[in-house]
Amino acid sequence: MGMSSGGGGGGGAGRSSRRSRRRGGAAVMAEINVTPMVDVMLVLLIIFMVAAPMLTVGVPLDLPQTQAQAVSQDHQPLVISINNQGQVFIQDTEIQFDELVPKLQAIAKAGYDERIFVRGDKTVDYGTVMKVMGRLSGAGFKRVALVSEVEQGN
Numbered sequence: 163m164g165m166s167s168g169g170g171g172g173g174g175a176g177r178s179s180r181r182s183r184r185r186g187g188a189a190v191m192a193e194i195n196v197t198p199m200v201d202v203m204l205v206l207l208i209i210f211m212v213a214a215p216m217l218t219v220g221v222p223l224d225l226p227q228t229q230a231q232a233v234s235q236d237h238q239p240l241v242i243s244i245n246n247q248g249q250v251f252i253q254d255t256e257i258q259f260d261e262l263v264p265k266l267q268a269i270a271k272a273g274y275d276e277r278i279f280v281r282g283d284k285t286v287d288y289g290t291v292m293k294v295m296g297r298l299s300g301a302g303f304k305r306v307a308l309v310s311e312v313e314q315g316n
Contacts, residue, residue: 239276239277239278239279239307240252240253240266240269240270240276240277240278240279241253241278241279241281241309242262242266242278242279242280242281242294242298243280243281243282244280244281244282244283244286244290244291244294245283245286246283246285246286248286248287248290250262250294252265252266252269259293259294259297262294262297262298263297263298263301266278266298266301266303267301270303274301274302274303274304275304275305276303276305277305277307278298278303278305278306278307279307279308279309280294280295280298280306280307280308280309281308281309282294282308291308295308
């Protein structure tokens with residue numbers, strides 16, 4: 163009997179000492195530290211804010227340079243691009259020249275008052291750019307502008 167009481171007391175003392183070590187020493191942490199995650203998210207947000215405007219131009223063109231001022235705009239305009247081979251694009255999608263006006267009429271949210279930017283490669287034939295501009299003007303689009311780069315000092 164003495165054996166069982168000694169063993170039981172020793173076992174009880176061992177259990178209580180384990181509990182006190184857990185409470186006093188290295189307690190189990192049930193909280194998540196979100197500070198590193200917020201830091202990473204803010205860095206990613208800044209990266210995307212800086213990179214997003216650089217991704218808006220889809221068709222690579224070598225635009226002519228002028229001293230004209232930038233046009234202020236309230237929303238994103240439709241962009242028609244003409245590359246150096248004379249291919250016509252609406253935004254990033256290549257279209258046939260005959261489909262230009264019907265597609266623009268279907269896409270334009272503001273109707274004939276939609277702002278349209280025409281981007282022509284500087285090596286493209288002047289007549290090709292004028293054909294596109296004439297087609298847009300003849301269809302009734304009023305707010306058509308040519309796009310160029312800001313002229314660098316020579």
